[in-house]
Amino acid sequence: EMFGQLTTGLENAWNKLKGEEVLTKENIVEPMRDIRRALLEADVSLPVVRRFVQAVSEQAVGVGVIRGVKPDQQLVKIVSDELVKLMGGEVSELTFAKSPPTVILLAGLQGVGKTTVSAKLALYLKKQGKSCMLIAGDVYRPAAIDQLVILGKQVDVPVYTAGTDVKPAEIARQGLQEAKKKNVDVVIMDTAGRLQIDKTMMDELKDVKRTLNPTEVLLVVDAMTGQEAAALVTTFNLEIGITGAILTKLDGDSRGGAALSVKEVSGKPIKLVGRGERMEDLEPFYPDRMAGRILGMGDVLSFVEKAQEVMKQEDAEDLQQKIMSAKFDFNDFLKQTRAVAQMGSMSRVLGMIPGMGKVTPAQIREAEKSLQIMEAMIEVMTPEEREKPELLAESPARRKRIAKESGKTEQQVSQLVAQLFQMRVRMKNLMGVMQGGSVPALSN
Numbered sequence: 001e002m003f004g005q006l007t008t009g010l011e012n013a014w015n016k017l018k019g020e021e022v023l024t025k026e027n028i029v030e031p032m033r034d035i036r037r038a039l040l041e042a043d044v045s046l047p048v049v050r051r052f053v054q055a056v057s058e059q060a061v062g063v064g065v066i067r068g069v070k071p072d073q074q075l076v077k078i079v080s081d082e083l084v085k086l087m088g089g090e091v092s093e094l095t096f097a098k099s100p101p102t103v104i105l106l107a108g109l110q111g112v113g114k115t116t117v118s119a120k121l122a123l124y125l126k127k128q129g130k131s132c133m134l135i136a137g138d139v140y141r142p143a144a145i146d147q148l149v150i151l152g153k154q155v156d157v158p159v160y161t162a163g164t165d166v167k168p169a170e171i172a173r174q175g176l177q178e179a180k181k182k183n184v185d186v187v188i189m190d191t192a193g194r195l196q197i198d199k200t201m202m203d204e205l206k207d208v209k210r211t212l213n214p215t216e217v218l219l220v221v222d223a224m225t226g227q228e229a230a231a232l233v234t235t236f237n238l239e240i241g242i243t244g245a246i247l248t249k250l251d252g253d254s255r256g257g258a259a260l261s262v263k264e265v266s267g268k269p270i271k272l273v274g275r276g277e278r279m280e281d282l283e284p285f286y287p288d289r290m291a292g293r294i295l296g297m298g299d300v301l302s303f304v305e306k307a308q309e310v311m312k313q314e315d316a317e318d319l320q321q322k323i324m325s326a327k328f329d330f331n332d333f334l335k336q337t338r339a340v341a342q343m344g345s346m347s348r349v350l351g352m353i354p355g356m357g358k359v360t361p362a363q364i365r366e367a368e369k370s371l372q373i374m375e376a377m378i379e380v381m382t383p384e385e386r387e388k389p390e391l392l393a394e395s396p397a398r399r400k401r402i403a404k405e406s407g408k409t410e411q412q413v414s415q416l417v418a419q420l421f422q423m424r425v426r427m428k429n430l431m432g433v434m435q436g437g438s439v440p441a442l443s444n
């Protein structure tokens with residue numbers, strides 16, 4: 001299981017909150033200690049751990065109670081959100097040049113999986129419909145060139161080689177020329193790796209970069225090296241300027257430190273991850289999915305999210321209820337309808353409401369006529385009935401009386417009552433629009 005140890009470590013934190021009612025300053029002390037320990041054991045860099053724990057603690061104490069959600073579940077959600085943020089939030093897509101070819105320069109230490117990634121990336125882009133070409137630039141290891149040629153064949157992508165006697169920058173120049181001739185969409189250059197960073201390596205890379213003017217400079221780092229990976233990304237970024245990282249060997253028993261530290265430490269995103277030795281095993285780095293895997297609590301997260309949504313919705317409805325339901329009785333109705341009958345302004349207002357369109361003179365006459373009918377009926381209502389339209393909705397006897405006293409039919413009274421309730425719904429919808437909700441479908 002990927003990051004299994006980290007997952008287990010974090011579970012200790014949730015377990016300490018079992019049986020608690022709310023999150024408090026006191027009862028999160030122990031869980032926060034567990035979180036801190038789990039992250040350090042996962043080889044997350046210390047400053048990152050400090051900031052993370054700080055951020056989570058502040059939110060945990062400040063978070064309100066969500067009905068039906070237990071404190072441990074709340075903490076899981078907070079940690080999850082912070083993990084996603086820590087890893088850069090959104091997935092960071094590869095950038096493509098406005099006019100092809102897009103040039104991707106790969107750098108990295110020896111053995112991290114750079115050559116493998118070159119071919120994987122070619123296949124990955126080929127699947128997106130892009131034509132690719134590989135350039136073999138690892139002049140220090142003839143075997144690396146052979147390896148790239150073999151992998152290139154495997155994924156059916158041409159490989160440009162110039163042997164080991166040519167300088168990398170010159171290989172880059174020739175390779176790029178070839179790629180332009182072939183009209184390929186993307187050129188990927190594999191470069192030499194060393195066991196550790198040295199000046200020659202950096203100088204060579206700078207030369208190659210100058211020659212290629214690449215769209216992406218990606219540092220390939222091994223997930224097994226933990227926070228060291230983050231330090232490497234920082235160094236390479238300062239030395240040659242990179243656009244992001246590719247994290248390899250995430251399928252092995254890496255502890256998570258690299259995935260969690262790279263963005264925060266270096267400021268550069270992890271763009272892709274390698275999760276196996278097969279050519280297909282390369283995918284975008286999704287911070288949210290990664291957090292989900294680390295916590296292993298997809299159910300809890302979606303449950304808390306739903307509960308939060310329901311809370312928000314209930315709050316909004318409550319507000320509308322307060323604005324609307326207490327008011328808008330037959331008195332308001334009369335006022336509204338009278339205002340509506342002043343059609344000069346009305347037609348302008350209606351014109352502004354999407355879906356209402358223009359009002360015709362015939363409609364205006366119609367409205368004035370029905371206003372007279374309504375007024376007649378509302379006039380014979382008791383003050384109580386005007387304020388509580390529900391009384392009329394519930395009692396046929398009352399409707400019958402109003403019909404009789406106003407000289408209208410019972411059907412007209414029922415219509416009036418129905419109209420009032422429709423009006424309420426419309427008003428509610430309009431409130432929604434005004435509060436930034438979606439545009440309601442207004443029926444006539």
Ligand code: GDP
Nearest residue numbers: 110111112113114115116248249274275276277
């Ligand atoms: P380079 O020296 O950086 O070019 O590294 P290579 O591409 O030669 O890879 C070194 C070793 O790591 C090879 O045995 C690869 O099969 C292996 N490797 C590369 N990427 C991954 C990965 O994502 N997962 C696993 N399990 N192995 C990988």
